[in-house]
Amino acid sequence: MKIVCYCAHADDLVLGAGGYLARLAAEEENQVTAVFATDGLMHPPKYTDTREWAKKACETLGIKEIKWLNLQNQRFDSYTMIDINQRYEALELKPDLLLTNSKNQLNKDHRIIHESALVVTRPLKKHVNVLSFEATPWRVDPFMPQFYANITETLDQKIKALEAFKSEVRQWPHPRSGKAIKTIAAYWGMHAGYEYAEPFKVVQWFK
Numbered sequence: 001m002k003i004v005c006y007c008a009h010a011d012d013l014v015l016g017a018g019g020y021l022a023r024l025a026a027e028e029e030n031q032v033t034a035v036f037a038t039d040g041l042m043h044p045p046k047y048t049d050t051r052e053w054a055k056k057a058c059e060t061l062g063i064k065e066i067k068w069l070n071l072q073n074q075r076f077d078s079y080t081m082i083d084i085n086q087r088y089e090a091l092e093l094k095p096d097l098l099l100t101n102s103k104n105q106l107n108k109d110h111r112i113i114h115e116s117a118l119v120v121t122r123p124l125k126k127h128v129n130v131l132s133f134e135a136t137p138w139r140v141d142p143f144m145p146q147f148y149a150n151i152t153e154t155l156d157q158k159i160k161a162l163e164a165f166k167s168e169v170r171q172w173p174h175p176r177s178g179k180a181i182k183t184i185a186a187y188w189g190m191h192a193g194y195e196y197a198e199p200f201k202v203v204q205w206f207k
């Protein structure tokens with residue numbers, strides 16, 4: 001199966017779907033590609049280049065292929081939707097399953113990429129199953145998942161992948177901390193009857 005994680009920023013992949021993607025990437029028949037809409041650069045006041053961190057995080061999760069759409073971080077609303085969609089479509093990835101940011105997020109970049117994901121996976125040429133995930137607990141609407149991945153075996157990989165993001169990693173109770181990852185995974189695990197889980201919304205599903 002061909003799997004694409006199409007998200008705004010590289011840490012979104014780790015925080016929202018790192019555990020499930022590590023499971024998928026470990027299966028030999030799967031090919032996982034990370035598509036980050038950002039250019040990987042933090043813009044003023046800092047100019048940190050996060051691309052090497054992203055590469056290391058993906059390696060930790062077993063993801064070998066990374067693509068960047070090179071949109072300026074936190075300024076996705078300065079691009080037209082057609083421009084963003086065309087950057088994605090130019091990659092010609094044709095996945096069977098696509099994971100993306102959820103639309104309930106406060107972060108506008110996340111909401112924009114959710115919308116782009118809906119457009120590029122319209123069932124015209126191919127039926128693409130789509131799941132969305134929360135990269136942060138900062139929301140404009142509630143998150144009501146319907147799909148749970150058991151990440152008990154891959155939780156440590158997910159925490160290690162976050163650690164690649166050096167200065168982006170914060171102290172608890174910030175959600176970008178190892179303790180937050182574990183706490184959130186335990187919270188959703190409680191819902192799903194697993195030790196640790198990652199929750200997803202089913203955006204569209206075809207069988």
Ligand SMILES: [Zn+2]
Nearest residue numbers: 008009012135
């Ligand atoms: Zn993000």
